[in-house]
Every structure is written in C-alpha cells, then in structure tokens.
Amino acid sequence: MNKKNAFSISIAGGGSTYTPEIILMLLENLDRFPIRKIIFYDNDYERQKLVADACEIILRERAPEIEFLSTTNPKDGFTDIDFVMAHIRVGKYEMREKDEKIPLEHGIVGQETCGPGGIAYGLRSITGVVELIDYMEEYSPNAWMLNYSNPASIVAEGVRVLRPDSKVLNICDMPIDIEERMAVIAGLESRKDMTVRYYGLNHFGWWDDIRDKDGNDLMPVIKKYVLENGYNLELLNKEVRLNDPDWLDTYRFAKEVYRLDTETLPTTYFKYYLFSDYAVKHTDKNYTRANQVMDGREKRVFDECSTIVEKNTAKETNLEIGVHASYIVDLARALAFNTHERMLLIVENKGAICGVDPTAMVEIPCIVGANGPEPLSIGEIPTFQRGLIQQQLAVEKLAVEAYVEESYQKLWQALTLSRTMGDADLAKVILDELIEANIDYWPNLK
Template identity: 25%
Template sequence: MKLAVVGGGSTYTPELIDGFARLRDTLPIEELVLVDPAADRLELVGGLARRIFAKQGHPGRIVTTSDVDAGVADADAVLLQLRVGGQAARNQDETWPLECGCVGQETTGAGGLAKALRTVPVVLDIAERVRRTNPNAWIIDFTNPVGIVTRALLQAGHKAVGLCNVAIGFQRKFAKLLDVAPGEVHLDHVGLNHLTWETGVRLGGPEGADILPKLLAEHGDAVAEDLRMPRAVVDRLGVVPSYYLRYYYQHDAVVEELRTKPSRAAEVAEMEKQLLAMYGDPSLDEKPELLAKRGGAFYSEAAVDLAASLLGNGGSPYQVVNTVNNGTLPFLPDDAVIEVQAAVDGSGARPLPVPQLDPLYAGLIANVTAYEDLALRAAVHGGRERVFKALLAHPLVGQYAYAEQLTDSLVAHNREHLAWA
C-alpha cells in the first residue's frame, strides 16, 4: 500500500506519522511519500518521520520529494494538508477583516474566503495530476476550508472525501467524561465543515440510546468551558455546537477579543520555529509535546480510520466526513457538501439519515451553503464581483459597505496568489 501526503513538510506531519506507526495493523503502509515544495522543511520532517517509524518498528519506507507527479504516482490514497501562502497568508486572513469589525479567522468569514481563493486552484491542479497518474486513487482532503475544497474536488469528478478533526475531538472528550472507550461513542453530528452541532450522543452505534441530555446535565460546565461559550447557551440549545459557532453566536465579543491579542497565526509561526529546531535533532525519535499545541488533535487517528475504510482494509463502519449531500439535508442542493456521519467503505461515503433539523440550525446551514457556492464560483472562475457577492452572502459580513471594503482588502493582500487579480 502506498500513501502520499501533499504538504508533507508541515510541522504537523509528525503527528500523522505517529498515528501511521501506532495503527499500522489498521493501515499497513508499505511506502509513504511526503511531498512538499519547501525542501528545507521536508528534509527535517522526513528525517524525524523515519526515526519515528524506526523506533516503533514500522517496516514501511518513507520517501520525500518536491515533485508532485512522482510523489502521487501509483498511490492508493493521497492526503492533502497544504497551506498556500503559509502562516504569513494566514496572519493576513486573521487581521485585515478586523479593520471593519468582522471576525478575522482562517476558515470562515472573509479570511476563510481568502484561503479558499488561494487554495482551490492549487488543489484542483494537484487532483488532476493524481488522476493522470492513478485515476483510482482516493483523495482525502484535510485542507481548509474543507467543505469548499471537497466540493471543488467532487464537482470536478474526483474520488474525494473531506476530513475534519472536530468530530473525533468531541468523541474523545465525551468518552473521557463518560468514562467509556472512544469507539463506544457515536455522535449525531450534522452541518457543514466548521458549522456543526452534536444533536445526539449515543453509546454503541447509531441505534444506541441518546445520552446527550444526561451528558449536559452532569458535565455541562466542562462542555461549555471547552467551547468557550456560556453554559446557558449550551443549556438553551440542548445540543453541543462546534466551537466555530462562537464566531456566529458571539461575533462582536470575539472581534473585540481578537483585536486585543496576537493572531493565532503569529503564535503558530513562533511554535513552528521551535518545532523545526527540534526536528533537526537527530536524537529525537518521537513527536514532541509541543506539537500538541499546534492544533489538529486526533487527526492521525481519523485519517488512518478513513483511509483504511476507503482502501478496504477495515476501519470503522461509521465515520464523520465531508461528502456530497445527495438529499440527506433536503433543504440543500444535492451537490452541496455536508459534514455528517456516513457509512464508509471502498465505494466511498454515504451519509446516514438525518432527522428533520430545527430551523435554528437549518437556516444557518442553508445560508452558509449559499455562501460556499458563491465562494467556489469565485475560486474557480475569479473576478472581483464574484468575491464581493460571496462576501455579501456570508452571515459574518452581510452588509454592502463591509463587503466592498473586504473585497478590496482581500484582493490587495492576496494578489500574488490570484491569477485573475
């Protein structure tokens, strides 16, 4: 089995490597190729990756290359975890929207749109290269904004599934609170990427009894603290919103908070310097503790599980993924990409049925789906007017004057990444 990781020079890759090593019986990789244009980072990450495999007794071979075509050739699955423009572009995404009082965040709002515009053309080019070398390969997208990127891949006819770590993070946290094994916890997880709610928590599978009311009654304070939301909000909803819902439910408070501290990108950039220095130590043969603060917790476990199922090597029968709606949420277009529990196997991901949603959630999902459709058009076809319309449609922007100002700022800060600008 051959896997390729595009963006393999990321400082987060050792977390993925550690998961591949620990879970080698679930996903028996014979060759792992790390692909990245940053040769200096790739050398450091690749060296640590080989030492992790060696320490844990993994027999697989790790190859590094800057050649995308060579790296993905004959791969059974290709994982995408790239960041076009690096942390410098992310820092811009998180700062210039604040100038007009809008949330600055790398995956939602104006910053999320900027990331989509930079990312979609690059991902589609990589996917075409994969299709030319191996049309049967699965593409697993962990590149944000996952929903828009996955929709771009699917609309272009690629075999793709999107992956986010929000659901597995909730699963692990709930399991710890309930003192059960993580595999026992099944989430009724519904929405769009970074716009989801846990409407039920079941033990043993999708047919298990819903214990969410009991979980909130006994552990509501812990859940709310993790979300950084007031306990009253969680109690009134009766569900567990993703922490990304803070940007919607507490927009103005979050903007003020973001204005008073360094951007997350600045924090991560400093962390990456420290991590790369550690990775260069030839005695280091395990992921350092500092990596846990980098983000993306449990991504490796989710990636292994998904790849194993898609490649017919076992894996959990039900997983939370980003995949085509196809009538699951009847108020959305069939080709929308949703994030829900799905049955996953070698034929792909098929969403499980979702009960009728409260308008409180369905309305916001429909609104953001419309934005994502406009954002994808802007990413594929370009043009200032398409960018403006996408921003005007986004519920975190929504005002004509803001959309105008943000469009100008977005283009000015991203001109080098936009072929049409």
C-alpha cells in the same frame, strides 16, 4: 510484514507541522494498516527537508522496512500510491496572518475558516488541492485522496464543481476532538463507544442524538455538563496547542452557543458566526492566532525536528500523536478493508438533509467501505439550523462560483452574505484589501 498486502502513502504537505504526528500514528497502527512506502511531497523544499529528515530517522528506528522518499517532484510524489493524505496550507502562516488581520482592522472577525479570512483561504486552497488531485489521477489513478486541508467546506465545494468524479474524501478533526470530550463527560473510554447523529456544514454543525452501544441516551448528561462548562475539559487537552488561552476560551464559550438551542449540541465555531462582537473584542488584532501558531506550535515542532536531526535519533522525542491523525487511519482502513465503519465525512447532500440544496457539501455520518461513503439520512431539521445552513451554504457556493467565473461581483456578494459581516460597503473595502494581499494566489477577478 508482507509488502504485497501493505500500502503506499503520499503525504501531500510534507513540510507541515502536523506531518510528524501522522507518521507516529501510522507507525502505531501498522498491525491494523500495514505500510510498504511513505512519500512526502511539498513544493517548499527547505520547509519539507527539516520535517522529512526527522521523520526519516523516526522510520529508520521504528520501521526500517518501510521505504521512504521526500520529493518536490510531482511524478515521484504520486507514482505507485494507494492513498494521498493531503493537508496543505497555501500561502503558509504568513497568508493566514493577513486573513486574520485584514478583517480585524475593520472590526470584523478574522479567523482561519470563518468570514472574510476563511473565504480568502478557501480561494487559495482550491487551487492547491485541485493541483494535487490532478497529480494523483495522472500518476496513480486508482488512489484515494483523504483531504483535510482547510477551509474544508469551500475546498469540498470547489472539488465538487471542478473535479466531480475524483476519488476524494473530505474530512475534519474538529468533531472528533469534541466527541472525545463528550465520551469523557459521559464516562466512556472512547468516542468509538458512542453512536452519534450530526449534521451541518463543516465547522458549522450540530449533534442531535448521542447514544452508547447499548442504546442509552447520553445527551442529558453531556448537555448538563456543557451548560456549565462548555467543552472545556482540561484533562483531555493532550496536545499542547489545546491548552492555550484561545482554545480554552473557545471550548468554554460553547456553553453560550448551546443556550441558543438546548435541543442540540453545537460545534465550537459558532462563536465566530453568532457572537462575532465577542469574538472580535477578545481577539488581539496585532497578535492573532497565526502569530500564536508561528511562535508556538511551528517553532516547537521545528525545534524538535532539528533536535532529532542533530542527535540522529528520535528515541527521546517529545513529538506526539495528534487528535486528527487517528481518524485518518480509520478512514484509510475503511476504504482498504471494507470495514463499513460509521464516520463523519463531508459529502454531497443528495437529500440526506431535507430542505437543503441536494448539491450542498454537508457533514454527516456515512458508512464507509471499499466503494467510498454511503451517506446516512438525517431527514427534517429545525428551522433555526436550516436557516443558518442555507445562509452559510450560499456564502460558500458564491465563493466557489467567484473562483470559477473570476467574478468580483460574486465574491463581494459572498463576503456581504456572511454572518460575520454586517455592511456591504465594508465588505467591499475588505475584499479589495484581500485581493491585493492575495494577488499571487487568487484568480484575476473581473
């Protein structure tokens, strides 16, 4: 490999359970995206060390020419970098558990990116992501950040307000996973055999046109399947996490959401916004998704990393490439090689969706090249979708305004306006409990 034509990458959130699968994907794509150096950066030394030690063995066995460094020092973590791949979780799963359980105790949806819990997580994430941007711009000002830290909409809005000129692209893997399912339903080999029109906010959008490369309309066959099965397609559940009952129910429930508007195909998260009573009823408030992940994915990945380190080899590893990792490589290639690939990104609206605030951070198809994304025009959208977008957008903008202005009032308004919340007094009770839980993370609201 010619190192002069290869790239240097910093993975911010090196201790994440998703980091090993990103490494595996990068290694699988070295012929398309050559790498000279990989740096892990995390502010949690112990958590990162286990993952880093395992990944160092993987790299040694599969690509010994790649320089590797694991660090908690920002200067070392962000110097001489072409791309930062950021997937941080501020507060880790312990805080996610509080995000979920505090609302659920009051009969309100407790979910990672939706409702009060999503807002709480968003306010923590803004601080962490902006810190990473500042490190990148100080030590590698020409680098791009590919950010897939959740909740993506609030984080993207926070970055738009606080670091408007930064070279940051906000992305999400959920539409990609659903499009892979759609491709299988339509009898295609890959989602890349489809051209899609999609619009909305992150975890809050719809497909209104899907065609194969010959222009044939695939919507009828996909709609027919979704009406009967949702997006449940067990043969595609390659990742272990996608086979648990919670995910299977979420995919299946998409058929109920679809019935609300049979002209479009929805994302799965509308289960929480439009059928919140169902979501609460079918969630164990004492053992939420955070507990499932800590006892499942987190334990599984860390145990596997420990096994690799103990055996000093990864030749028989059970670690797998995840659905979102491939999208990151495609995006990095588009920027590096000016491929002009069509991709879904979270970008400023600027008139792409008619009737929606031009400053809204919307999720739409873009053509991506060396200069970044060029958003495609969506035009007019139906009243139902526009109304939902306007309401959720107001929630996200109020949350970010509350963060910037340290405003208790605006955060109370944000929680009250969420479709998951029906009562302002209850929103205040939940807000006060979230403030107490996030005392070490949130601004001091006044």
